Structure formats: C-alpha cells, structure tokens
Amino acid sequence: MKNLSSSSKKARADYFTYAGVTIAFIVITLLRNAGSLNRSQQGLLVPICCYIVMAVSLNLTVGILGELSLGHAGFMSVGAFSGITAAMSLANIIPSTALRLAIAMVVGAVCAAIVGFLVGIPVLRLRGDYLAIVTLAFGEILKELITCLIVGYDSNGLHVIFNVNGSKTASDLNLLEGGRIIIKGAQGATGTQTIASFTAGFILIMITLLIVQNLVRSRTGRAIMAIRDNRIAAESVGINITKYKMIAFVTSAALAGAAGALFGLNYSNLTAAKFDFNTSILVLVFVVLGGLGNIWGSIIATVVLYILPEALRGFATYRMLIYAIVLILVMLTTNSPQMKLLLQKLLPKRKEEEING
Amino acid sequence: MAKKFEKGKMVPVPSTAIIPERDIDKTPILECRHLGIDFGGLRAVDDFNLIIGRTEIAGLIGPNGAGKTTVFNLLTKVYQPTRGTILLDGFDTAGKSTEQINQMGIARTFQNIRLFNNLTVEENVKVGLHNQEPYSALTGVLRLPKYWRQEKASHERALELLSIFNMQDLANTPAGSLPYGAQRRLEIVRALATNPSLLLLDEPAAGMNPSETAELMENIVKIRDTFQIAIMLIEHDMRLVMGICEGICVLNFGRVIAKGTAEEIQANPTVIEAYLGKKKEG
Amino acid sequence: MEFLAYLVSGISLGSVYAIIALGYTMVYGIAKMLNFAHGDVIMIGGYISYIAAVNLGLPTLVAVVCAMAVCTVLGVVIEGLAYRPLRSAPSLAVLITAIGVSYFLQNSALLIWGANPKSYTPVVEGTLKLFGGQLSISNVSILTVAACIVIMIGLTLFTSKTKMGKAMRACSEDKGAAQLMGINVNRTISLTFAIGSALAAIAGALLCSFSPALMPTTGSMPGIKAFTAAVFGGIGSIPGAFLGGILLGIIESLARGYISTQLSNSIVFAVLIIILLVRPAGLLGKYVPEKV
Numbered sequence: 001m002k003n004l005s006s007s008s009k010k011a012r013a014d015y016f017t018y019a020g021v022t023i024a025f026i027v028i029t030l031l032r033n034a035g036s037l038n039r040s041q042q043g044l045l046v047p048i049c050c051y052i053v054m055a056v057s058l059n060l061t062v063g064i065l066g067e068l069s070l071g072h073a074g075f076m077s078v079g080a081f082s083g084i085t086a087a088m089s090l091a092n093i094i095p096s097t098a099l100r101l102a103i104a105m106v107v108g109a110v111c112a113a114i115v116g117f118l119v120g121i122p123v124l125r126l127r128g129d130y131l132a133i134v135t136l137a138f139g140e141i142l143k144e145l146i147t148c149l150i151v152g153y154d155s156n157g158l159h160v161i162f163n164v165n166g167s168k169t170a171s172d173l174n175l176l177e178g179g180r181i182i183i184k185g186a187q188g189a190t191g192t193q194t195i196a197s198f199t200a201g202f203i204l205i206m207i208t209l210l211i212v213q214n215l216v217r218s219r220t221g222r223a224i225m226a227i228r229d230n231r232i233a234a235e236s237v238g239i240n241i242t243k244y245k246m247i248a249f250v251t252s253a254a255l256a257g258a259a260g261a262l263f264g265l266n267y268s269n270l271t272a273a274k275f276d277f278n279t280s281i282l283v284l285v286f287v288v289l290g291g292l293g294n295i296w297g298s299i300i301a302t303v304v305l306y307i308l309p310e311a312l313r314g315f316a317t318y319r320m321l322i323y324a325i326v327l328i329l330v331m332l333t334t335n336s337p338q339m340k341l342l343l344q345k346l347l348p349k350r351k352e353e354e355i356n357g
Numbered sequence: 358m359a360k361k362f363e364k365g366k367m368v369p370v371p372s373t374a375i376i377p378e379r380d381i382d383k384t385p386i387l388e389c390r391h392l393g394i395d396f397g398g399l400r401a402v403d404d405f406n407l408i409i410g411r412t413e414i415a416g417l418i419g420p421n422g423a424g425k426t427t428v429f430n431l432l433t434k435v436y437q438p439t440r441g442t443i444l445l446d447g448f449d450t451a452g453k454s455t456e457q458i459n460q461m462g463i464a465r466t467f468q469n470i471r472l473f474n475n476l477t478v479e480e481n482v483k484v485g486l487h488n489q490e491p492y493s494a495l496t497g498v499l500r501l502p503k504y505w506r507q508e509k510a511s512h513e514r515a516l517e518l519l520s521i522f523n524m525q526d527l528a529n530t531p532a533g534s535l536p537y538g539a540q541r542r543l544e545i546v547r548a549l550a551t552n553p554s555l556l557l558l559d560e561p562a563a564g565m566n567p568s569e570t571a572e573l574m575e576n577i578v579k580i581r582d583t584f585q586i587a588i589m590l591i592e593h594d595m596r597l598v599m600g601i602c603e604g605i606c607v608l609n610f611g612r613v614i615a616k617g618t619a620e621e622i623q624a625n626p627t628v629i630e631a632y633l634g635k636k637k638e639g
Numbered sequence: 640m641e642f643l644a645y646l647v648s649g650i651s652l653g654s655v656y657a658i659i660a661l662g663y664t665m666v667y668g669i670a671k672m673l674n675f676a677h678g679d680v681i682m683i684g685g686y687i688s689y690i691a692a693v694n695l696g697l698p699t700l701v702a703v704v705c706a707m708a709v710c711t712v713l714g715v716v717i718e719g720l721a722y723r724p725l726r727s728a729p730s731l732a733v734l735i736t737a738i739g740v741s742y743f744l745q746n747s748a749l750l751i752w753g754a755n756p757k758s759y760t761p762v763v764e765g766t767l768k769l770f771g772g773q774l775s776i777s778n779v780s781i782l783t784v785a786a787c788i789v790i791m792i793g794l795t796l797f798t799s800k801t802k803m804g805k806a807m808r809a810c811s812e813d814k815g816a817a818q819l820m821g822i823n824v825n826r827t828i829s830l831t832f833a834i835g836s837a838l839a840a841i842a843g844a845l846l847c848s849f850s851p852a853l854m855p856t857t858g859s860m861p862g863i864k865a866f867t868a869a870v871f872g873g874i875g876s877i878p879g880a881f882l883g884g885i886l887l888g889i890i891e892s893l894a895r896g897y898i899s900t901q902l903s904n905s906i907v908f909a910v911l912i913i914i915l916l917v918r919p920a921g922l923l924g925k926y927v928p929e930k931v
Binding site (some may be wrong): 068125134140145147213285288289317328 | 690721728736740763904
C-alpha cells in the first residue's frame with residue numbers, strides 16, 4: 001500500500017502543475033478583463049507562454065535525457081517560420097484565426113520534429129560537451145539557413161527561393177497579382193497577421209505538460225531516465241539507446257516548434273536573428289535555475305526570469321547587469337558548499353533573533 | 358513451481374567441457390568457441406572455450422587482471438570479440454548489440470555497481486521489465502487502457518521480484534541512497550526482471566560480510582531453482598564459488614588454465630600456482 | 640591569386656582563432672568547464688588596449704601589455720570569485736555561472752563604454768605587396784601568424800618542460816592525485832586562467848586590428864568559433880587548438896570567398912560536425928572509451 005501512495009504522490013505533483021497553470025490563467029484573464037493590466041504587461045503574456053513551453057521542452061532534453069542542448073532556439077525558429085508560412089498561406093482559405101493558429105502550431109511542430117530528427121541522427125551519437133557544441137553549431141546553421149529563405153504565396157501555391165549568395169530579392173519570386181511575400185530573407189517575416197492569443201498559449205502549455213509529464217511517468221520516460229543515469233546499464237537491460245534518445249530529442253524539438261509558431265504569429269515582424277545562441281542560452285538558464293527535471297520549477301523560473309528584466313526597466317541601464325549578478329549569485333548560493341554552510345549559519349541565527357526580539 | 362536440483366555428478370560434454378548431467382540432453386545455454394579480444398597489441402582474452410548447461414551455476418575465477426570481466430563484456434557485447442564465436446541457446450550472437458543480447462536472454466550485473474541512482478528501487482526494476490510489459494510511447498502519453506493494464510502488471514511483477522530479496526519495503530527509496538549490499542541485490546533483481554535464460558553476476562559478494570554472503574549463496578541457488586536458468590558468476594570469495602558453483606573455469610592472463618568441479622580445481626597444481634605463485638625450486 | 644589571397648586572410652584570421660582557442664583549451668583541459676566568458680575577456684582586452692593607446696596615448700606595444708595585465712587580473716578574479724566555489728558542483732551549474740559572467744562583462748562594458756562601436760587602430764600599419772602588387776598581405780596578418788606560432792611553441796615548451804607546466808598537466812589528468820603529490824591545485828588553475836586571459840588580451844588587440852569595430856558584443860562570436868576550433872582540433876590539446884584554429888580560419892575565408900558570405904558560419908559549423916562524427920574527440924584528441 002505504501003508503494004501506491006508514492007506513485008500517487010507523483011501523480012499529485014503532476015495534477016498540482018496543471019492546477020497551478022490553470023489558476024494562473026484564470027487569474028490573469030480576470031485581471032485583464034478588469035483592465036488591471038497595462039499594454040506592455042499584456043504584451044508579455046504570449047511570449048511568456050512560448051518560453052514556458054520552450055523551457056519545459058528543453059527540460060526534457062537536458063533534465064530528463066541528461067544531454068546538454070545549446071541549440072533549442074533553432075527548433076523554435078523552424079517552428080516560427082514554418083508556422084508563419086502556413087498561417088499566411090491559409091489566410092484566404094480558412095477565415096477562422098483560431099483554426100489557422102492551431103494548424104500553424106501543428107505545422108511548426110511537425111517541421112521542427114523533422115528537423116529535430118535529422119539533427120538528432122549525428123548529434124545523439126556524440127557525448128557530453130561535444131554534443132553540446134554540435135547542438136550549438138546546428139542552432140547557428142538553422143539560423144543562417146532561414147536567413148537565406150525567401151518565401152511567397154500566390155494562387156499557384158508556395159514559392160520558395162533559397163538565396164545562397166545574397167543576389168536574389170523578393171521580386172525573384174515572380175508572384176502573381178494578389179500574392180504576398182511571407183519571408184524576405186534577412187529581413188525575416190514581415191507583415192505577418194498577429195493571430196496569437198494568450199488562450200492559445202495556455203492551451204499549448206497544458207498540452208506540453210500533458211505530453212512531457214505523461215511521457216516521464218511511462219515506460220518510455222523510465223527508459224530515457226535510465227539512459228541518463230547509466231547508459232551502459234540501460235543497454236544491458238535491453239533498452240535501445242538511440243531510439244529513446246531520439247524520442248526525447250524529437251518530442252522536445254516538436255514542442256519547441258509549436259512554441260515557435262505561436263511566438264512567430266505574435267509579432268508582425270520577425271527575423272531569424274531573434275533565435276540565436278543567446279535565446280537558446282536564455283531558455284537553458286530557465287531550465288537550470290528551475291531545477292533539472294523539475295517541470296514546475298521550469299515554469300516558475302521562466303515566469304520570474306522573464307519578468308525580472310521587464311520589472312527592472314526603471315533601472316534601464318543597469319537591468320541586464322543586475323540580471324547577470326542575480327544569475328551568478330543564485331548559482332553560487334545553490335551550488336557552492338561554502339555558501340550553503342554560510343546560509344545555514346545565517347538562517348537559524350535570524351530565527352533566534354526573531355524569537356528574542 | 359520451484360524445482361530443486363540436487364548438486365549432481367558432472368559429466369564431460371564433449372571431452373574438454375563439462376555440464377551438469379541433468380542438462381545433458383538439452384542444448385547448452387552458452388557455448389563459446391575460441392573467443393578472444395585484443396586491446397591494441399595486448400591479447401586480453403584468448404582462445405576462451407566454455408559450455409554452460411541450462412540450469413548450471415558456473416564460476417569464473419582467476420587472479421586480478423586475468424580478464425574475467427572482459428569475458429562478461431564479450432558475452433554481452435560491450436566489446437565486440439576479435440576472434441571466435443558465442444552461441445546463445447544454439448544461436449550465433451555475431452553482430453548483435455548489447456541491447457539485442459539482453460533480449461536474446463543474457464542479463465548481467467556490474468562489478469562497479471551501475472544502478473539508475475535517481476530512480477526509485479521499483480522504477481529500477483521496472484526499467485528491467487522494459488521489454489516484458491511493452492506499450493508504445495504514444496500509448497503512454499495518451500494513457501490508453503493498455504497503459505494502465507501494463508503499468509499495473511509491471512508494478513506487481515516488480516514487487517514480486519523484489520520479494521526474492523525481501524526488498525518490497527524499499528520500493529520507493531531512491532536506488533542511489535540504498536546501502537551497498539542492497540544495491541548489489543537490486544542489480545540482481547533488475548537483471549532478473551529482463552527474463553534472462555543466463556544470468557551473469559560480476560562479483561556479487563564483493564563488500565559483503567560473511568553472513569550476507571551466506572544469505573546471497575542461498576539466494577543465488579534459489580533464483581536458479583525458481584527461474585530454472587543458468588547463472589555464471591565471477592567471484593573472489595572462494596567459499597561462495599566452491600560452495601555453489603558446479604562447473605568452475607579458471608582464467609589467468611586471458612587464457613583458461615583449468616576447468617572442472619570444485620574438487621578438481623582445488624587440487625589443480627596450475628591453479629594453485631596462478632594464485633599463490635610458483636614454489637621456489639630447491 | 641584570388642585563392643592565395645583568401646588563403647592568406649584565412650590563415651591570419653585562423654591565427655586569431657588559434658590564440659583564443661589556446662586559452663580555451665587550456666582552461667577546459669584543467670577546469671573541465673566551458674568558459675563562455677572567455678570571448679568577453681577578449682572584448683575587455685580590446686577596450687583596454689584601445690583606451691591605453693588612444694586616450695592615454697601610450698605606444699601600441701605598451702597598450703597591449705596593459706591589456707594583458709588587466710585581463711590576467713580579471714581572469715584570476717573571475718576564477719576565484721565565480722568558478723572556484725563551484726569546483727565540486729555539477730558542470731551545468733558552472734556553465735550557467737560562466738554565462739552569467741559573460742552577461743556581466745558585456746553589460747559592464749556597455750555601461751562604461753557605450754554601445755557605439757569604437758574604431759580601433761590596428762596595432763601595426765602597412766601592407767606587404769608580393770607578386771608585383773597582385774597579392775597584398777597586411778602587416779597585421781604577418782604579426783598575427785608570427786604571434787600565434789610563438790605562443791603555441793611557448794605554451795608547448797611551458798607545459799612539457801617547466802615545473803608549473805607539468806603541474807598543470809597533472810591537474811588536468813587527475814586533480815585528486817595531483818593534490819596528493821603536493822601540487823597546489825587552486826593556484827595551478829588560477830595560473831591557467833591567468834595565461835588564458837593574457838592570451839585573450841593579445842587576441843583582442845589582434846582581432847580588433849582585423850575588424851576595427853569594437854563593441855561590447857565583439858568577443859561573443861569569435862569566442863564561440865574559437866571554442867569550435869578547440870573542439871575541432873581535440874579539446875585539451877595545444878597543437879590541436881592551433882591546428883583547429885588555422886583550419887577553421889581557412890575554411891571560413893574560402894567559404895566566404897567562393898560559396899556564400901551569409902552561410903560562411905554554417906559551413907564552418909557543418910565541417911565541425913562532420914569531423915566530430917568521423918573523429919569523436921577531434922583531430923588530435925584522444926578518445927577514451929568508458930570503462931565497464
């Protein structure tokens with residue numbers, strides 16, 4: 001009976017996460033309807049949802065599978081631009097923005113999954129820091145490849161030019177009258193209809209949580225965590241290492257792709273340069289500070305760290321400096337043995353003082 | 358269910374190999390022919406021949422660095438052999454991976470314990486049951502009825518297996534925080550969960566005290582009797598080896614220097630020399 | 640002739656990468672950490688030498704020495720304050736701290752010197768004309784290649800001949816054993832950071848001589864590429880970093896000249912990926928399989 005209680009404890013943690021996200025969504029929606037959120041605060045809602053999905057999905061690779069990925073933004077980028085292309089191409093055919101947004105996210109997820117699979121073939125053969133540097137390399141490659149894309153749509157369908165030496169422009173698409181340019185190479189996607197919504201973001205988070213948490217609590221998740229803890233032992237009990245690494249990696253990429261599509265459809269202008277190495281690192285920081293393998297932690301860390309620089313806007317010039325210092329101090333206090341000792345010494349003292357005072 | 362085997366007479370099959378008399382009319386579970394591996398120029402294992410009967414408890418002994426663990430690594434294809442063949446239940450294992458070897462029926466434990474430290478004891482066993490209670494990743498994500506059915510089955514099976522070593526109560530402890538002896542036992546349970554026909558134990562008694570070792574000996578025999586499988590073990594504790602192993606193979610410098618029953622090995626002058634060194638002449 | 644010109648610019652760019660990569664590889668070899676702040680130390684080195692030369696009017700050589708001194712101190716301070724307390728922490732924690740340090744340096748530079756690019760005066764002027772003026776090689780290129788070779792040889796001799804160098808190698812193999820042999824591990828690691836940061840300062844001055852726009856983000860991309868070069872050549876290996884840097888520079892320059900400017904980084908990274916698949920530990924690295 002003791003055993004059942006433990007597995008139900010884990011299940012409770014999962015339900016707690018769903019409940020927490022739902023309550024947050026309801027509270028924010030109420031605040032918004034009551035007009036308590038200003039424009040810039042409202043503008044943060046969709047990106048926060050996207051980054052939560054990014055962090056939770058990266059946690060699958062870094063925390064659950066245990067492989068350091070430094071190119072997660074690349075998948076987001078693939079999802080964003082394929083999602084934008086899908087949504088813009090379907091603009092005349094499907095009038096419902098909600099349906100188009102859903103299709104765009106699915107397209108983004110599928111494209112990112114395919115790219116994730118292709119990237120995974122070489123990447124997952126490597127280990128440790130070598131794997132990390134290669135994911136970084138892929139992230140940069142994806143960014144540059146997308147920068148070379150010129151995409152347009154007209155009644156004949158999609159037109160795509162791959163602009164290798166920078167000599168081509170959007171006019172080379174030879175679009176028919178009424179056609180529209182969707183992606184203009186280095187200028188990125190311009191004139192995108194911003195159909196992303198906070199509700200869609202909430203739904204995407206819930207789906208992501210469902211996929212990641214259920215995966216972790218299943219046979220597949222156990223296999224993935226077994227690989228993380230001890231690859232050789234996992235092999236020795238008959239687990240196909242490549243298959244399960246790939247499942248984790250592709251799932252993570254697909255979710256990042258869906259988040260990318262939502263993110264892309266939240267801005268009328270978007271360049272591939274937005275999804276560079278720094279974005280990958282930003283998401284990695286969310287994951288590490290939230291706790292490896294800790295899904296709820298990823299969500300909280302994302303929200304806090306995404307809002308922190310915005311909240312520090314008052315100190316505009318110093319805000320990134322403060323952010324950097326906070327980051328270093330948090331890492332030092334949570335990981336250094338001396339700091340832990342120091343904290344232990346300080347904390348009980350304060351309690352005593354409270355009692356005495 | 359458990360069929361007890363008396364420790365019986367050993368007969369030669371063929372002239373160089375011995376297996377228990379009761380296993381004589383069945384295909385041997387394992388047959389190694391001229392197995393060998395080189396690391397650089399070093400012949401770590403050379404011309405290793407061995408036959409293990411269906412329900413035999415076999416011992417692999419030898420001084421440190423003799424190549425015992427290397428033999429296990431060859432059998433489980435952690436290393437691909439340079440020479441020779443391994444037949445598992447009559448099937449050639451050439452070109453198979455570690456994971457496929459396990460699915461073919463060899464499970465093992467490790468000399469330096471390799472548990473999934475961040476998973477609980479029960480989860481460790483469930484990872485062992487990976488191919489026994491299968492369902493797809495999608496079934497798991499969508500939590501289809503099959504998921505609940507298989508999870509329930511593997512939960513029950515895991516507790517049943519843990520009960521061999523009376524470890525049911527530890528089911529929810531993280532494996533990494535178990536005491537040393539319990540970690541070794543958990544490794545055996547995890548290996549058993551993969552439903553092997555040959556279980557390889559690499560120094561199962563290392564770090565155990567005499568009473569724990571005695572208990573382990575009983576349990577090894579019990580496992581063989583319950584599951585009716587062959588067990589091959591590497592061990593330095595001679596009381597354990599001589600007490601439960603039927604056929605014993607002695608390795609030195611990567612070569613087999615003696616094979617036989619406990620009595621034969623104990624009387625073999627080459628073995629004594631390998632362990633204690635050569636008596637000074639004169 | 641065109642090819643030769645690309646090759647020459649590739650080799651000189653590669654030499655800068657190699658100098659940075661040498662710093663990276665030494666730090667990685669001993670501290671087993673990706674020091675993401677290394678690129679930003681290069682940037683600081685660039686700014687210090689710029690200020691010393693332009694604002695204080697010091698001679699170029701003295702300015703570079705000043706930059707080296709400041710960066711050495713900076714490197715040692717960063718190591719002591721941010722990395723040393725985390726010596727036994729998981730590698731991801733150290734990585735995130737390094738990223739924090741990188742943000743810190745970039746944003747400090749932004750506050751102190753502003754976002755506007757400063758135009759850096761090359762450390763040496765003039766060009767050398769060959770083949771009747773068909774091929775021109777700038778003196779900066781020659782200086783860079785020479786500096787790189789001298790540094791590489793110097794470091795190789797240092798690590799193989801001197802007591803401190805041997806201590807460094809011992810620490811990178813096994814810190815515990817090195818400590819038992821009476822080696823002061825912390826001091827050795829500090830020294831490694833000092834050397835790496837001094838090299839970064841030299842690299843900063845040379846890098847800015849090639850592309851004179853000096854900004855707070857100047858160091859990031861060269862830092863990443865130099866790390867790629869170190870991995871390419873086999874991380875932890877000094878000749879590997881040298882070889883990796885030079886090859887990376889040549890590939891980048893040729894790719895830019897013959898294939899595509901926009902995709903030059905992609906081509907560099909693609910070559911890295913292919914090399915790692917064929918040789919999982921880089922060109923000169925040793926692959927150590929996990930022991931079972």
